[in-house]
Amino acid sequence: MSSTITSPENKAGSQLRTQHDPDSQMATVHMRTDKPHTEPAEKDATAIVMEDLSSWYGSFQALKSISLNVRKNKVTAFIGPSGCGKSTLLRWINRMNDTIHSARATGNLHLGDLDLLASTTDVVDLRRKVGIVFQKPNPFPKSIFDNVAFGPRLHMKLRRNELLDIVEWSLRKAAVWDEVKDRLHAPALGLSGGQQQRLCIARTIAVGPEVLLMDEPCSALDPGSTLAIEELMNELRDQYTIVIVTHNMQQASRCSDETAFFFEGKLIEMNDTQSIFTNPANQKTEDYISGRFG
Amino acid sequence: MSKHLDRELDALRSDLISQFGLVEQMILTAVRALTERRGELCDDVISQDAQVDSNDIKFEEECLKLLALHQPVASNMRWLFTVVKVNNELERMADLACNIAERAKSIEKHPGFPVPEELNEMAAGATQMVKQALDSFIEGDEDKARAVISSDDEVDRQNRIVIEILHEKMREDPENISPAVHCFSASRHLERIADLAVNISEEVIYLVLGDIVRHQHGETITKNN
Numbered sequence: 001m002s003s004t005i006t007s008p009e010n011k012a013g014s015q016l017r018t019q020h021d022p023d024s025q026m027a028t029v030h031m032r033t034d035k036p037h038t039e040p041a042e043k044d045a046t047a048i049v050m051e052d053l054s055s056w057y058g059s060f061q062a063l064k065s066i067s068l069n070v071r072k073n074k075v076t077a078f079i080g081p082s083g084c085g086k087s088t089l090l091r092w093i094n095r096m097n098d099t100i101h102s103a104r105a106t107g108n109l110h111l112g113d114l115d116l117l118a119s120t121t122d123v124v125d126l127r128r129k130v131g132i133v134f135q136k137p138n139p140f141p142k143s144i145f146d147n148v149a150f151g152p153r154l155h156m157k158l159r160r161n162e163l164l165d166i167v168e169w170s171l172r173k174a175a176v177w178d179e180v181k182d183r184l185h186a187p188a189l190g191l192s193g194g195q196q197q198r199l200c201i202a203r204t205i206a207v208g209p210e211v212l213l214m215d216e217p218c219s220a221l222d223p224g225s226t227l228a229i230e231e232l233m234n235e236l237r238d239q240y241t242i243v244i245v246t247h248n249m250q251q252a253s254r255c256s257d258e259t260a261f262f263f264e265g266k267l268i269e270m271n272d273t274q275s276i277f278t279n280p281a282n283q284k285t286e287d288y289i290s291g292r293f294g
Numbered sequence: 295m296s297k298h299l300d301r302e303l304d305a306l307r308s309d310l311i312s313q314f315g316l317v318e319q320m321i322l323t324a325v326r327a328l329t330e331r332r333g334e335l336c337d338d339v340i341s342q343d344a345q346v347d348s349n350d351i352k353f354e355e356e357c358l359k360l361l362a363l364h365q366p367v368a369s370n371m372r373w374l375f376t377v378v379k380v381n382n383e384l385e386r387m388a389d390l391a392c393n394i395a396e397r398a399k400s401i402e403k404h405p406g407f408p409v410p411e412e413l414n415e416m417a418a419g420a421t422q423m424v425k426q427a428l429d430s431f432i433e434g435d436e437d438k439a440r441a442v443i444s445s446d447d448e449v450d451r452q453n454r455i456v457i458e459i460l461h462e463k464m465r466e467d468p469e470n471i472s473p474a475v476h477c478f479s480a481s482r483h484l485e486r487i488a489d490l491a492v493n494i495s496e497e498v499i500y501l502v503l504g505d506i507v508r509h510q511h512g513e514t515i516t517k518n519n
Binding site: 280290 | 366369
């Protein structure tokens, strides 16, 4: 990354803070290239706290009293067989379940001081803080540039050159800049699957989120693109808290710092990834990661 | 995938148990050749080493294949990793059994030299450790493995007694020097076999608990952590 390019975290953060203040709506965004865009992580600081979180779709209970902490600036893998609740949990973290009328949740779910389950929580602001990347790359039917610029245009008031900076920074961070820099105005849908997925990651980080949720981000990709995304996760962990849902055990073991195993809506075991994959405490975890079921 | 792996692990386990039997038998036969002065047994021991060496390579290749193709985790991974190490210790045990057989052959050329009685006791202790270490692997028995580790001090003590007796014999009569040196080496080889049994037992504790307990000097290793 070029040292002259400003990350969106500071700009997005400062801009959003000014937006909440009616007197400074039109305040100029000052470039802060002299400071690192992320404060060094406190050791073992917690990003997301869940306490006794239960969730239902109508009468079906999808999550049963989940309590866990997601550590800041770490990659946390959620694993478990289909239907175990891991994607539901991910969807509660950025409130995607709001669109499902029958979905409800009890318990506590906090991102820092922000109560993620409160009806008063500003969901648009939350989704800037908590980005999500899906299994199937889903670029907008727009140009590569417009895909990345979409979020910043929505959330921030930027000059043209500032927007260019953010787009370049995001594409570089997502390790796709070199492949697209000469065709930024070409349609995003013309990119390969792996490039589209990295573009979606660039689009997500362009608004300066704190947390990146990845729901099976590599399951539709070839091994080369998978490797690129995994390397990217490793690069990004210094600045973001990453939660990845994956069915690929090798991917969970390669990429994550901590792993949580879910089964039938319950958290069975959560530990550092090395312990989970070398010496799990629970027989069910052992059976699942060894491929005996699921 | 898991069923394929389970089948392959079962086959490897069965072959490995045959190797356990072969190496244990080589050690017992070498000890008999030494303590009962039965030189005719020595060539049997030495001739079996080629089979152990061949199995050693076969098992290692099989482990590498299973690790590469199935990428096992948790207890399957620990088991395969332990097999790689135990296999290595077995091959070295078989080499030491051959060395003991060679020494027994040399001692036989000195019919007037009495092999110390204390060597019998030490041999019984060392062979019991080997048996128990291999059993602990097969049964995944952590307690048995810890018992092997705590037996090692006794075998070391007996080794020191045998060496002291051999020194005495060498001082008594220079004619004893040559057979006593052979006997000395055989005793050292037995003591080394007991050490390898300890190594196997330490690997068994890793297999069962996932804890690496090597190089924990003193008594901590023999206690339940």
